[in-house]
Amino acid sequence: MKTAIVHYHLNPGGVTRIIEMQLAALAKRREITQIQLFAGAPAGNLKLPPGTEFICNPDLNYLDGNTLSEKEIYLKHSRLIDFFLDATTADTVIHAHNLNLGKNPVLTAALGNLVSGGRRIVNHIHDFAEDRPANIAALENLIEKHFGRRLRDIMYPVRENCRYAVLNSFYVDRLTRLSIPADRISLLPNPVSVETISARCQKAEAQAKLRRVLKINPRLPNYVYPVRGIRRKNLGEFILLASLFKAGANWIITLPPLNPVERVEYDKWKEFCAAEKIPVIFEAGEKCTFKEIMSSADRAVTTSIREGFGMAFLEAWLFGIPVVGRDLPVTRDFRAAGIKLDGLYEKLAAPGTEDFAFLNQPRQMAFIKELSVNPAARREFTAANPRLQGVSADFSREIITENRKLIKQQYSIENYGAKLLEIYKTLV
Numbered sequence: 001m002k003t004a005i006v007h008y009h010l011n012p013g014g015v016t017r018i019i020e021m022q023l024a025a026l027a028k029r030r031e032i033t034q035i036q037l038f039a040g041a042p043a044g045n046l047k048l049p050p051g052t053e054f055i056c057n058p059d060l061n062y063l064d065g066n067t068l069s070e071k072e073i074y075l076k077h078s079r080l081i082d083f084f085l086d087a088t089t090a091d092t093v094i095h096a097h098n099l100n101l102g103k104n105p106v107l108t109a110a111l112g113n114l115v116s117g118g119r120r121i122v123n124h125i126h127d128f129a130e131d132r133p134a135n136i137a138a139l140e141n142l143i144e145k146h147f148g149r150r151l152r153d154i155m156y157p158v159r160e161n162c163r164y165a166v167l168n169s170f171y172v173d174r175l176t177r178l179s180i181p182a183d184r185i186s187l188l189p190n191p192v193s194v195e196t197i198s199a200r201c202q203k204a205e206a207q208a209k210l211r212r213v214l215k216i217n218p219r220l221p222n223y224v225y226p227v228r229g230i231r232r233k234n235l236g237e238f239i240l241l242a243s244l245f246k247a248g249a250n251w252i253i254t255l256p257p258l259n260p261v262e263r264v265e266y267d268k269w270k271e272f273c274a275a276e277k278i279p280v281i282f283e284a285g286e287k288c289t290f291k292e293i294m295s296s297a298d299r300a301v302t303t304s305i306r307e308g309f310g311m312a313f314l315e316a317w318l319f320g321i322p323v324v325g326r327d328l329p330v331t332r333d334f335r336a337a338g339i340k341l342d343g344l345y346e347k348l349a350a351p352g353t354e355d356f357a358f359l360n361q362p363r364q365m366a367f368i369k370e371l372s373v374n375p376a377a378r379r380e381f382t383a384a385n386p387r388l389q390g391v392s393a394d395f396s397r398e399i400i401t402e403n404r405k406l407i408k409q410q411y412s413i414e415n416y417g418a419k420l421l422e423i424y425k426t427l428v
Contacts, residue, residue, distance in 0.1 A: 009062070040104075270282055
């Protein structure tokens with residue numbers, strides 16, 4: 001069985017990490033006779049299993065269709081069709097990540113045509129363009145205006161040679177509402193694979209490095225948000241928690257955004273913390289490794305408002321670290337698997353009935369400042385949000401051990417490889 005994995009790029013980030021684990025999982029399956037990886041940019045530091053064929057094609061990378069002439073659009077579309085027909089065979093399963101996200105509408109159109117022509121394709125959905133107005137508008141403009149095709153037919157074809165892999169049961173429901181038959185949708189939770197971190201000396205070494213490099217207070221626990229600080233990660237809420245509980249922990253964010261547009265808001269948060277003397281440590285991941293940061297952490301915090309899979313709710317437990325912060329609908333699958341997530345809150349009631357997460361940046365900043373200078377307002381806020389106490393609550397060793405055991409069992413690379421193979425076999 002042959003497979004070709006496709007993504008826009010292989011920059012460090014969530015999808016690239018999943019692709020790396022996907023390659024490792026498939027390499028262990030004897031039924032897989034050929035693995036190809038196609039991306040629009042070089043593989044960088046990605047670990048490729050022996051025998052994996054990597055092809056870099058810039059036409060696969062992010063593309064703003066609004067900047068192209070009609071001639072350029074048709075030329076790129078034709079080149080992409082020819083590329084897939086030349087690089088793969090009719091029995092290859094083309095496994096495309098975030099095919100419908102709108103980051104390259106020409107690629108979406110090309111793969112849609114390949115589906116219509118009978119090629120076997122798995123559409124692996126991590127995120128939906130429908131949640132991003134600019135992305136869905138780009139798809140509508142290019143596919144309906146330039147190619148005269150109904151967008152839904154291209155994005156969500158109902159054909160025997162097309163399958164959908166989704167990260168959570170919430171996404172299954174979403175596709176079902178789009179009239180995709182249940183037998184064409186596969187629940188494919190991401191694998192979670194982190195080296196076992198248990199030796200006391202490893203933790204001590206990591207803590208020593210963080211103290212030295214980040215100049216943190218050695219007497220306080222480390223509360224880490226292991227994330228790239230883009231808007232949907234809701235950094236303002238993490239900073240609110242740091243302001244409320246700053247005397248009790250070192251508050252650490254790992255990475256800045258790569259997108260210059262996202263960087264504007266991020267830099268304003270850095271300036272705000274400096275001006276208000278909120279001791280948040282930014283960009284720790286540029287000075288220490290992910291493993292070092294997580295090995296030295298005492299809590300993993302998440303304040304994100306939207307996640308496709310929700311790796312942040314699982315990964316930290318493998319390091320023996322409880323997860324606290326904002327709950328999201330994706331955790332229903334984790335709880336159904338028996339994983340206990342008692343340190344989470346559903347919302348933070350701000351002035352009136354508004355949820356703090358959905359205030360704009362200036363209002364979030366004003367609210368944080370008000371709580372810092374007004375003890376009565378701070379008491380009122382904490383009284384209205386009693387589950388905030390879960391952020392600093394104690395977790396028993398039994399809960400940590402059991403969660404770790406369940407995650408290693410149910411979200412292993414071995415299980416992931418078996419599920420991938422099951423999906424591919426439905427297309428053979």
